[in-house]
Amino acid sequence: MMNEKDRGLAIFTWLTFIVLLGPLVIIIITSFGADSYLSFPPKSLSLHWYQNIFETEGFISTFKTSIFVSLIGNLIALIIGIPAAYALSRYHFKGKGVLNALFISPLLIPGIVLGFTMLKYVIVTYHMPIYTGLLVGHSIIMLPFVIRVISSSLSNFDFSIEEAALSLGAGKLATFFKVVLPNIRSGLIAAILLAFLESFNNVDISIFITGPGVSTLPIQMLQYVENYFDPTIAAISVLLMILTAALMFFIERLMGFSYFTKK
Amino acid sequence: MSLLSLNNVSVAYDKNVILKDFNLNVEKGELLSLLGPSGCGKTTTLRLIAGFLQASGGQFIFDGKDYSQVPINKRHFGFVFQNYALFPHLSIFENVAFGLRQRKVDRKEIEKRVKHMLEVVSLSGFEKRFPAELSGGQRQRVAIARALVIKPDLLLFDEPLSNLDANLRVTMRVEIRRIQQELGITTVYVSHDQEECFSISDKVAILNKGVIEQLDQPKTIYKYPKTEFVARFIGFNNFIQCRQREEHETHLTFFTEQEKFEVQKNAGTTSTRALKLAIRPDNIVIEKCRTGSGGTPGHRDNTLTGQVKISTFLGRSYQYEVDTSLGTFQVNREMEMPFSTGDRVILIFPKEKLVLVD
Numbered sequence A: 001m002m003n004e005k006d007r008g009l010a011i012f013t014w015l016t017f018i019v020l021l022g023p024l025v026i027i028i029i030t031s032f033g034a035d036s037y038l039s040f041p042p043k044s045l046s047l048h049w050y051q052n053i054f055e056t057e058g059f060i061s062t063f064k065t066s067i068f069v070s071l072i073g074n075l076i077a078l079i080i081g082i083p084a085a086y087a088l089s090r091y092h093f094k095g096k097g098v099l100n101a102l103f104i105s106p107l108l109i110p111g112i113v114l115g116f117t118m119l120k121y122v123i124v125t126y127h128m129p130i131y132t133g134l135l136v137g138h139s140i141i142m143l144p145f146v147i148r149v150i151s152s153s154l155s156n157f158d159f160s161i162e163e164a165a166l167s168l169g170a171g172k173l174a175t176f177f178k179v180v181l182p183n184i185r186s187g188l189i190a191a192i193l194l195a196f197l198e199s200f201n202n203v204d205i206s207i208f209i210t211g212p213g214v215s216t217l218p219i220q221m222l223q224y225v226e227n228y229f230d231p232t233i234a235a236i237s238v239l240l241m242i243l244t245a246a247l248m249f250f251i252e253r254l255m256g257f258s259y260f261t262k263k
Numbered sequence B: 001m002s003l004l005s006l007n008n009v010s011v012a013y014d015k016n017v018i019l020k021d022f023n024l025n026v027e028k029g030e031l032l033s034l035l036g037p038s039g040c041g042k043t044t045t046l047r048l049i050a051g052f053l054q055a056s057g058g059q060f061i062f063d064g065k066d067y068s069q070v071p072i073n074k075r076h077f078g079f080v081f082q083n084y085a086l087f088p089h090l091s092i093f094e095n096v097a098f099g100l101r102q103r104k105v106d107r108k109e110i111e112k113r114v115k116h117m118l119e120v121v122s123l124s125g126f127e128k129r130f131p132a133e134l135s136g137g138q139r140q141r142v143a144i145a146r147a148l149v150i151k152p153d154l155l156l157f158d159e160p161l162s163n164l165d166a167n168l169r170v171t172m173r174v175e176i177r178r179i180q181q182e183l184g185i186t187t188v189y190v191s192h193d194q195e196e197c198f199s200i201s202d203k204v205a206i207l208n209k210g211v212i213e214q215l216d217q218p219k220t221i222y223k224y225p226k227t228e229f230v231a232r233f234i235g236f237n238n239f240i241q242c243r244q245r246e247e248h249e250t251h252l253t254f255f256t257e258q259e260k261f262e263v264q265k266n267a268g269t270t271s272t273r274a275l276k277l278a279i280r281p282d283n284i285v286i287e288k289c290r291t292g293s294g295g296t297p298g299h300r301d302n303t304l305t306g307q308v309k310i311s312t313f314l315g316r317s318y319q320y321e322v323d324t325s326l327g328t329f330q331v332n333r334e335m336e337m338p339f340s341t342g343d344r345v346i347l348i349f350p351k352e353k354l355v356l357v358d
């Protein structure tokens, strides 16, 4: 038996689901429509727009750019972020709080501001190539994720284990790779995936940096919808959703989402 | 020459000085304990020897060489941590094998030595398990095996038994001593458990605020503490402050205002200015005052008269707090014929039980 309160709650939950997932469902369905404009519900079904993704110039090349920027940017963010997170967790030093805030700040500053600043003061001033600009910008937005997630892994790490490894004859580098990294493995993978998604979906920074000849997939999509109203974008969205869902599923399997809500 | 010497070493955390002009010598093959109250610098000393900490001054000589600049991983010392610090991501076998792998020992040899060491600590058959799947005592033994298997030049223990229950503690300390002697490994052992230290050590160093108050064989420390701190720490709860001393051929005589105490020579400190005597509650003899309410005629040396203030039943014995002209004394006495509060008593301080302290 359900009492009034429970029923109210159930309805509320369903409404929330509909509001959240409704648009997604609509996008999925329209992506299979045969008409050359977005319509819901579609009158007839087809895979034409999926085919169109691969036939239209720009989508595949920008997808490659996006992947490249996200992966290499990720690598850069890790190379800077892991030592930074390590130092912030391991040592006590003056100005640690400031440094911590600095590393987190890209999360707090609106992307548009960051993108505009990048364009005006870095790209233009130093005549930076677009690719380099993209890498720098994306590394910056990925850094806070890397540092946050790895720091929180390290906060559970018992550093006497590191001392044990050293006293058993392992050098500093060997200790880091054989003892520290394996014990923060799940945090490391989570950091990589989260940062990747953040970068891959990014519009607000990329839009300032991309230019003639070089673009990322989200920017290409934005430009496409300015000119065409066909369901190609819906089809791309579906493919991206599948990619994202696969990644999230991977994270979930690895450590459960509770991992992100705990801290 | 000693295997290990710390000469005038200083250690400070920021401005907080923990060790100052610290000196310690450890001989080859011996087990030396550092014993002292919490916060006195035991762990600091051990971490300094291991290389986890840098001294701000002084000299660290090991096996005739200056070790102050030798990195941790080149020291070849085994360290057994208070919290074990096993590698959670490695099996028991791999935990123990870790040090050997760093040293590029060949596979078969690793297999052989790890197996053997696990036998020594009675953990054969646990090779495939992970640290999380072991009990505290078992983890402890893995930690010991891991430190021993590399045949270290020096073994360092930081309160290795403090997390275990009383029975296991006794078993393990016997085990540690057995292994240490069997392999002849020079060992520095930290604890704040007196019984543990006294039972397994060749020598004990009593630490107080970063200073070694006394370093001796356990028996010597137990019987003849040299300073008031050491005396108190090991249970000499009674002290007599004297004003004057006289030296004789076989003994010393000490005077308070009205009383006179004779003490054996060479019991406790050899300092010629020391005036403080110490004695354990167990060693004071307590007797009924025979002359009723009056004073004692023919007052003897090494005695005091007094009145029982508090009487506490301890199970095997009674403990009395006795008020005297020289303050309150704590006295233990077997069960029979207990005294009650208010009784007038004579306290006898046997000459051979009094110890002179700084």
Ligand SMILES: Nc1ncnc2c1ncn2[C@@H]1O[C@H](COP(=O)(O)OP(=O)(O)OP(=O)(O)O)[C@@H](O)[C@H]1O
Residues within 6 Å of the ligand: B013, B016, B018, B036, B037, B038, B039, B040, B041, B042, B043, B044, B045, B192
């Ligand atoms: N990392 C540190 N930073 C600052 N002060 C410290 C640090 N570690 C220890 N101390 C201080 O140094 C002093 C000695 O500490 P140490 O750990 O050597 O004591 P201990 O004798 O091992 O005590 P316990 O029996 O409680 O383990 C203490 O007063 C402690 O507060």
Ligand SMILES: [Mg+2]
Residues within 6 Å of the ligand: B042, B043, B044
């Ligand atoms: Mg300690």
